[in-house]
């Protein structure tokens with residue numbers, strides 16, 4: 001099942017004086033969690049302060065409208081949280097990792113969209129009951145006579161488009177780039193909803209605390225998006241001016257792209273992180289693809305390694321030296337900053353080896369403290385064999401190749417002994433619970449690995465994952 005590599009050093013990396021991004025402060029996690037819940041509690045307080053209890057007690061249309069108001073307030077707050085989660089704020093990215101943020105973004109989006117629908121239904125019903133009108137004429141009346149309501153309808157249109165195109169079945173039919181472009185209309189949706197909140201929202205306008213809360217929230221969210229999604233990427237590209245220096249074939253359908261640039265020692269990136277890459281090699285350059293660094297940054301160059309998975313990744317093989325690259329990032333939190341223990345177990349599936357290979361360049365382990373389990377369907381799929389052999393020899397990394405088609409429901413090859421994956425993991429590393437485990441590979445495979453790692457006794461806070469499909 002396994003084989004240990006010991007080989008000669010083929011690639012010597014001389015680490016330069018690299019600017020390592022500062023680890024996020026441990027307080028980021030609780031502080032942001034508390035801030036999110038506190039903002040929700042605050043909007044409930046605003047609602048209560050706006051006379052909600054009296055409206056509820058009055059019953060009839062007032063009660064229904066009051067219920068509509070709170071769903072709208074919570075939805076507005078969740079929409080802002082959703083935008084903030086995707087604003088690429090570096091210490092948020094590094095604390096949770098982008099795949100986790102994307103999962104939360106999806107859930108928060110699902111809840112806020114449904115609350116928006118409930119808000120609309122309740123407000124229309126409440127007003128119709130109070131005014132003694134039918135639903136249709138009340139809806140028309142609300143849209144045409146209340147300020148900001150036409151924009152709110154346009155906002156709803158954008159949100160519906162974003163939600164429909166994000167449903168699994170629709171998403172599968174769309175190219176990633178088309179989906180992503182449509183998804184950006186979500187920002188327009190959030191923006192177009194603001195006027196009706198300010199002009200007609202009884203809980204928005206009445207007191208200074210409410211105004212301060214909402215304006216601060218809008219400014220923080222919009223500012224974060226503009227700064228971290230536009231300003232900083234622009235500045236980094238102008239400063240570092242990355243160009244392709246060479247392209248190396250690593251195996252069938254897998255190439256490494258090496259890049260150089262200006263003052264790369266000042267680019268704050270760590271092994272385990274990724275950028276979204278665009279190469280100015282002709283039409284189609286606007287489409288960005290995320291690739292992890294496959295070697296730790298050495299202050300003078302960067303390397304990514306990609307498998308041909310479609311149009312974008314296939315064109316990497318034909319990049320010419322001198323081609324300009326545009327980056328967004330660095331993103332992701334699968335870095336040494338997550339380490340809690342001395343020993344580290346890296347488990348890679350297929351091209352998921354890339355960030356783990358880079359992590360092995362980091363200096364934060366001693367001989368015998370790092371183990372790499374590298375799974376592939378067949379030996380031809382393995383990359384970096386010479387480099388891994390060198391790491392085995394010079395840094396004492398234990399490298400185990402797990403080759404062969406996966407047994408049904410398992411993450412190990414079909415040839416593995418017929419005991420549970422967790423049992424096998426414990427046989428391989430009896431003290432596995434004392435390792436930090438870093439995982440990267442195809443999503444369904446990773447879910448199985450993660451389950452067996454936890455079953456083998458590794459505490460959940462020692463398991464760190466990066467998914468290549470969001």
Ligand SMILES: Cc1cc2nc3c(=O)[nH]c(=O)nc-3n(C[C@H](O)[C@H](O)[C@H](O)COP(=O)(O)OP(=O)(O)OC[C@H]3O[C@@H](n4cnc5c(N)ncnc54)[C@H](O)[C@@H]3O)c2cc1C
Nearest residue numbers: 176288289290291292305306307309310311312313354468
């Ligand atoms: C955080 C992260 C790190 C990654 N690192 C590596 C790596 O080091 N090496 C490697 O070979 N692959 C990596 N991938 C996967 C790689 O990004 C996709 O294989 C590649 O983008 C496919 O694009 P394509 O145009 O070739 O194929 P397409 O047919 O256009 O896309 C195939 C699938 O790739 C995903 N994808 C495409 N574009 C994007 C995008 N901009 N953002 C997110 N997902 C996208 C979608 O799920 C899509 O369905 C990584 C993915 C993520 C999310």
